[in-house]
Amino acid sequence: VECVLSERADILVTDWFDHTVLGLNLIPALELASSRLSKPGVRVIPQSLTVKSMLMELRISSVSGFDLSYLNSYRWHPSHDKMDLSRELSQGTESYKKLSDPFAAAEIDLQARCDAFVNRSHVGEEDFPEWEYEGSVKVDTCEEGTMNAVAFWMDIHFGQGVRCSTWDEGSATSNGSTEQAVHYLEELPLAKDESVDLTVLYNRFQLLFDCGSLQNKPRHACIPSWHYDMLLDSQRNDAYERAIRNCIESKRAFGEKEIAVLDVGAGSGLLSMLAARAGADKVTAVEMSQHMCDVGEEAVVMNGYAEKILFLNRDARRMDVVRKPDGTPPDMERKADILVYEVFDSGLIGEGALHLVASARQKLLNPNAVLVPCSARVFCVPISIRKDFVKGFDFQQLNRYSWRPDYVGVELESCRGEWKAFAKPVEVFSFDFYESEANMMPAMKQVEFEVESDGIINAFAFWFDLQLDEENELSTNPFSGKGKTWQQAVQHVEEVRAVKGSKLPVIAKHDTYGIGFEIDDTKVDRGEISTGVPLWDPSWKVSYDHVKQWNEQIVSSIAQDPSEYRKVADMAVRIGARPSDYGVPSEEAAKFCTRMMS
Numbered sequence: 001v002e003c004v005l006s007e008r009a010d011i012l013v014t015d016w017f018d019h020t021v022l023g024l025n026l027i028p029a030l031e032l033a034s035s036r037l038s039k040p041g042v043r044v045i046p047q048s049l050t051v052k053s054m055l056m057e058l059r060i061s062s063v064s065g066f067d068l069s070y071l072n073s074y075r076w077h078p079s080h081d082k083m084d085l086s087r088e089l090s091q092g093t094e095s096y097k098k099l100s101d102p103f104a105a106a107e108i109d110l111q112a113r114c115d116a117f118v119n120r121s122h123v124g125e126e127d128f129p130e131w132e133y134e135g136s137v138k139v140d141t142c143e144e145g146t147m148n149a150v151a152f153w154m155d156i157h158f159g160q161g162v163r164c165s166t167w168d169e170g171s172a173t174s175n176g177s178t179e180q181a182v183h184y185l186e187e188l189p190l191a192k193d194e195s196v197d198l199t200v201l202y203n204r205f206q207l208l209f210d211c212g213s214l215q216n217k218p219r220h221a222c223i224p225s226w227h228y229d230m231l232l233d234s235q236r237n238d239a240y241e242r243a244i245r246n247c248i249e250s251k252r253a254f255g256e257k258e259i260a261v262l263d264v265g266a267g268s269g270l271l272s273m274l275a276a277r278a279g280a281d282k283v284t285a286v287e288m289s290q291h292m293c294d295v296g297e298e299a300v301v302m303n304g305y306a307e308k309i310l311f312l313n314r315d316a317r318r319m320d321v322v323r324k325p326d327g328t329p330p331d332m333e334r335k336a337d338i339l340v341y342e343v344f345d346s347g348l349i350g351e352g353a354l355h356l357v358a359s360a361r362q363k364l365l366n367p368n369a370v371l372v373p374c375s376a377r378v379f380c381v382p383i384s385i386r387k388d389f390v391k392g393f394d395f396q397q398l399n400r401y402s403w404r405p406d407y408v409g410v411e412l413e414s415c416r417g418e419w420k421a422f423a424k425p426v427e428v429f430s431f432d433f434y435e436s437e438a439n440m441m442p443a444m445k446q447v448e449f450e451v452e453s454d455g456i457i458n459a460f461a462f463w464f465d466l467q468l469d470e471e472n473e474l475s476t477n478p479f480s481g482k483g484k485t486w487q488q489a490v491q492h493v494e495e496v497r498a499v500k501g502s503k504l505p506v507i508a509k510h511d512t513y514g515i516g517f518e519i520d521d522t523k524v525d526r527g528e529i530s531t532g533v534p535l536w537d538p539s540w541k542v543s544y545d546h547v548k549q550w551n552e553q554i555v556s557s558i559a560q561d562p563s564e565y566r567k568v569a570d571m572a573v574r575i576g577a578r579p580s581d582y583g584v585p586s587e588e589a590a591k592f593c594t595r596m597m598s
Helices: 026-037 069-074 085-089 110-117 225-231 234-253 270-277 290-302 353-363 396-401 538-560 562-577 586-597
Strands: 009-013 038-045 048-058 081-083 096-098 103-109 133-140 145-159 162-165 180-190 195-202 207-210 260-264 282-286 309-312 336-341 365-372 375-384 408-410 426-432 443-450 455-467 473-475 488-498 503-510 515-519
Touching (some): 048 110, 069 290, 180 207, 234 365, 270 282, 270 336, 290 309, 375 443, 426 443, 426 515, 562 586
Parallel strands (some): 282 309, 336 365
Antiparallel strands (some): 048 103, 048 145, 133 195, 145 162, 408 488, 455 488, 503 515
């Protein structure tokens, strides 16, 4: 192989870190660079890493007065879950807490590693044991609780006393671009001032923790982390409870004897139980995910509502209240009087809310049925959320890799310094959920923003206000104190220069499944306002399209053949557990695994 370097390097610099410390194959990369590209005595920057850790309790207990502790058996991860520790510890619940002070779990000497491999001609897997390091740390607890996780992060040492950390316990937010990681363990009750023997292991690819407790629950399914955030959002839960209670009391006041509630997208069953507790006589909870349906059924039984709440593993759009021609009984005994639903993503309609409501009103609800929520409004603002100059170097061309075909969820209020709004928010869509026929028609609307400052616009941020009833509302507005359930939606567009006082004409549109925005080129000269940064990199876009096509083929295959699904699910678990064996980055491997098992 032809060498591309004229001489070997004196200094080896890397920032090849992720939240798992070793998940990007940092050590193999350093070994190869040392053996092939570096001089003897090469200086490595950074020189070493200290893995800092902390025993944690990250559990669900009581939510809105219901026992949801059984959900903890579904809280696991094939590798290490990415987590913002500052955010999690600020949840304000008694079961999200640290059980020990931070301690040093392991030291990884990158300089010594490279020194050992300089001029080494061959680096083979056979040269390394399964675990290069196995040590034990005695950790004293600072609080009573049930340990089910070890959180960890990095102190990065550059030499001469210079260091940085990827988490500061006293900070309200995480430091820098690398979040923290959590390794889930079997639950272990601990008393205050109790000592725990924690085993720490690492090899060239991963870092693991073990406290000696044997696994006693099968890991056949997992609940995504966002679901726990939703359950712990007391603002959301309380608003829904008030609206549901108001609705049932109003029905009673008008003389209705038996009230039936339909909960679409029931998940773990919280809204169904709120309806039953508020006085509903019968609740039908509908959930498409088999795993979540199992979770919901367990919740109903554990909280004593098995006689009132029936869980169905169905797609509500395909349900009916009439007997089928072949004699199959109806999905519901009678039509419901109230529809309760929370099937909203960061962009409001991305989970099919409009279709679910329209189908339910057509086939599953009485004519005078009440909807909770009843309406929503969507607001938008042009923003700049981009790379510019870093340490005096121009990184603007990196922005071409931010593009995605659809909007993405971003927690804008937690990264205020990374984006800027260029105008006042404008209402772009209003949905009255009772107007099903109108909502099922794609729509387009022209809006105009008055630019308030000079700069570069490369995205539109949008959010929604959700009207549950006449008295209760939820908002995902990034400028107000929203709960933790939803992020805001951000859609990237081709960059344009904005001038204070100018008008920015925009076309807002929705196809009933998603909302999108584009600058109205009929009213602006794109050549005059363009920054020269393309919307995407052409070669990257080709690769993206190929991967998308492969994903569609996999989805089609597993949807048609259960045996293919089992094969893919089995491979997903293997890749998630040992990503380095398959050459897959740990975070992407974990996403693939959890997506197949949630």
